[in-house]
Amino acid sequence: MAAAAVLPAPVDSKKSWVPIITAPMVSEVGTDDFDPARHLAFKEPQKVYTMKDIGLSEDTGISPVAVSEPFPLFTEEAVMRMRQEVLSPEVLGNCQYSSNLAQCQLRGFANKYAPFVYDVWKHPETLAIISKIAGIDLVTEMDFEIGHINISVKSEAEKQEELQAFSDRAQYEADEGIAGCPWEDDKPIVGWHTDSYPFVCVTMLSDCTTMIGGETALRTGTGEIMKVRGPQMGCAVVLQGRYIEHQALRALGTAERISMVTSFRPRCPTVRDDTVLTTVRPISNLSELYNQFSEYRLEILEERIRQQLKELREANGAGRKVATRKLKAFFAEQEKFLAHMNREMVDDEEVVRGNIDDSHLLKKNATAVAETTKRAKDKSRKRPRRF
Numbered sequence: 001m002a003a004a005a006v007l008p009a010p011v012d013s014k015k016s017w018v019p020i021i022t023a024p025m026v027s028e029v030g031t032d033d034f035d036p037a038r039h040l041a042f043k044e045p046q047k048v049y050t051m052k053d054i055g056l057s058e059d060t061g062i063s064p065v066a067v068s069e070p071f072p073l074f075t076e077e078a079v080m081r082m083r084q085e086v087l088s089p090e091v092l093g094n095c096q097y098s099s100n101l102a103q104c105q106l107r108g109f110a111n112k113y114a115p116f117v118y119d120v121w122k123h124p125e126t127l128a129i130i131s132k133i134a135g136i137d138l139v140t141e142m143d144f145e146i147g148h149i150n151i152s153v154k155s156e157a158e159k160q161e162e163l164q165a166f167s168d169r170a171q172y173e174a175d176e177g178i179a180g181c182p183w184e185d186d187k188p189i190v191g192w193h194t195d196s197y198p199f200v201c202v203t204m205l206s207d208c209t210t211m212i213g214g215e216t217a218l219r220t221g222t223g224e225i226m227k228v229r230g231p232q233m234g235c236a237v238v239l240q241g242r243y244i245e246h247q248a249l250r251a252l253g254t255a256e257r258i259s260m261v262t263s264f265r266p267r268c269p270t271v272r273d274d275t276v277l278t279t280v281r282p283i284s285n286l287s288e289l290y291n292q293f294s295e296y297r298l299e300i301l302e303e304r305i306r307q308q309l310k311e312l313r314e315a316n317g318a319g320r321k322v323a324t325r326k327l328k329a330f331f332a333e334q335e336k337f338l339a340h341m342n343r344e345m346v347d348d349e350e351v352v353r354g355n356i357d358d359s360h361l362l363k364k365n366a367t368a369v370a371e372t373t374k375r376a377k378d379k380s381r382k383r384p385r386r387f
Contacts, residue, residue: 055221
């Protein structure tokens with residue numbers, strides 16, 4: 001069958017790596033349902049950057065907000081509950097994907113194997129928090145994209161080797177009074193990309209107490225690189241990732257980095273929905289992805305038509321003439337909406353599993369990107385690399 005080309009390959013449910021935090025026993029964490037009063041630990045972020053702050057037009061996206069600083073969101077108990085579900089044999093054995101952008105991802109599991117994770121992101125209080133920070137009323141994109149997991153692991157020996165190399169290099173640069181291309185840019189956890197969906201909330205599920213690096217790098221409107229520090233365990237960052245190129249930088253000092261990414265779209269059906277499937281088609285069960293994508297988009301269209309029909313009937317009842325130009329503009333907009341859906345739903349047999357092309361990147365920044373990359377390479381040539 002054609003769809004088999006994008007289904008996850010069989011994966012050994014026995015992990016080849018050991019989490020930093022040993023999965024707690026069910027009796028230790030409990031099995032209670034998600035309770036905001038018990039499991040949320042939200043505190044306002046110290047800083048929220050606007051699109052203007054990072055050199056982009058305020059109307060680039062669907063909100064003036066670009067990205068928040070990390071902020072506390074979940075209690076330790078909530079994190080342990082989510083880890084328990086995420087690292088279960090069912091999830092690891094049935095929902096694991098990889099691509100040229102990221103080596104280990106878990107997707108499409110929340111509504112099947114992780115009821116606590118599912119309820120966390122569907123709860124009105126959680127949605128209210130994310131919406132407040134994002135500056136726009138949001139809902140989860142679709143069930144398949146609830147709790148997407150990025151995993152980066154290394155052995156204890158690799159961790160210590162990297163830390164020693166980092167220490168040696170830092171000492172060398174201090175002695176010589178020079179600095180080169182940042183070490184974390186060499187092997188990012190997730191490469192440069194824009195998200196398929198308008199907003200994301202990235203939550204850390206690992207203990208990052210000893211971590212060095214691990215920031216999210218953003219490419220600004222001028223092509224420069226801005227770094228937002230990585231969240232600690234239980235903390236989160238909200239990012240308008242559909243419109244900002246970014247990457248997750250490598251981290252040292254930890255054998256494990258597990259982050260949870262949940263995607264959001266505007267609740268209001270009349271707000272534009274720029275969702276694309278570019279970065280998710282090759283790492284998804286297409287049957288589930290296309291079904292949920294079609295369902296929510298058709299619901300948006302249904303509501304738009306319902307509202308337009310109401311206006312048309314009210315105008316007719318009041319004896320007003322049909323606003324022909326306005327009505328034709330509405331039709332044209334919905335034609336674009338449907339055409340966009342059609343383009344995003346690439347035939348199953350044409351989707352190459354694990355291969356994400358660069359069409360998601362912002363072409364308008366190509367020159368600035370090239371110049372930034374060249375400057376980094378020029379710096380790195382000024383002194384010998386230690387690793």
